[in-house]
Amino acid sequence: MSVPELLAALSWRDLLDFVLLYAASYAALRLLEGTRAVPVLVFVAVLAAAGWAARELDIVGFGLLLEAVLEYIIIILIVVFHPELRRLLVRVGQRLMPAARRESTASAVDALVSACGRLQQAKIGALIILEGELDVLEVSSDAGVEIDAPLQAETLVALMVPHAINTAHDGAVLIRELRIARAGVVLPLSKREGLDHCFGTRHRGALGISEDSDALVIVLSEERGELRVVEGGAMSEALEREQLQARVEAWLERPLGEDEARAEGSGVSAAVSSSMSAVMQSSPGHRRSSKPNREAESGR
Known part of the structure; x- marks a missing residue:
């Protein structure tokens, strides 16, 4: 059958079927982009192709093994990708009900800013991660x-209060889909040189996770x-609560699809910054000026 004959044989139902399949596939790929689901789905596709080849080549034993694995693959995928499936359902529901999403977002942001304000008044250090499209736990x-609790100010404050039995205080709190997902998360420290001496481990952890992901990190100095807000390897100046609320709201309203590019860009910029710092420190001028600076610091 020639191409004109094939096109003439297509009905409006065939075209609608094609459009729906394309839209569903595109939406699924966009939602899975940047998650751990992609390599696993590729592996499943390879298994399916190997099973088909085994049947065609009449390789009985290997083919039966692959068929047995593929029979239970749906259950395995549901167990492995439970967080991704939950996130997918929440996101679809939020897009279908934008008014409810705006209301829940505003309530969550108010709770977050309120908790930060109370911790700031008490001078209690805090590290809070707002997860983007990329999985923070993969690089932590x-x-x-x-x-897995609702985002409430009281819960955040309780997780951050230093106490001998509160082991989560020393780590970061992970906010995922406007819920408190985890606490006590240990972050990779940034290797960036030339960072101000007033910034300690908490700030280096915020920089490190922002360099490796698309998350927005809120860091509260204990001393x-x-x-401050850290995003894409860049740390803001000290913010007031109103400024913090504006930054969080702007980040939550960002267009989808920008996160992966931002994360890649932050990794490149962090690498360039680190390389430039190393070059500057190895330059003769920097070596000549470092000794007087050390003497001045020891004098103070």
């Missing part, structure tokens, strides 16, 4: 403990009580 040093 320790996943901490699961919380100075300063609120």
Whole structure:
């Protein structure tokens, strides 16, 4: 059958079927982009292709093994990708009900800013991660403990209050889909040189996770009580609560699809910044000026 004959044989139902399949496939790929689901789905496709080849070549034993695995693959995928499936359903529901999404977002942001304000008044250090499209736990040093609780100010404050039995205080709190997902998350420290000496491990952890992901990180200094936002390897100046609320709201309203490019760009910029710092420190002028600077610091 020639191409004109094939096109003439197509009905409006065939065209509608094609459009729906294309839209569903495109939406699924966009939602799975940047998650751990992509390599696993590729592996499943390879298994299916190997099973088809085994049947065609009449390789009985290997073919039966692959068929047995593929029979239970749906159950395995549901168990492995439970967080991704939950996130997918929440996102679809939010898009179908934008008014409810705006209301829940505003309530969550108010709770977040309120908790930061209370911690700031008490000068209690805090590290809060708002997860984007990329999975923060894939680049974290320790996943901490699961919380899975609504985003409320009282819960955040309780997780951050230093106490001997509160082991989650030393780590970060992970906010995922406007819920408190985990606490006590240990973050990779940034290797960036030339960072101000007033920034400690908490700030380096915020920089490190922002360099490796598309998350927005809120860091609260314990000594100075300063609120800062870290995104894409860049740290803001000290913010007031109104400024913090504006930054969080703007980040939550960002267009989807920008996160992966931002994460890649932050990794490149962090690498360039680190390389430039190394070059500057190895230059003769920097070596000549470093000795007087050290003497001045020791004098102070």
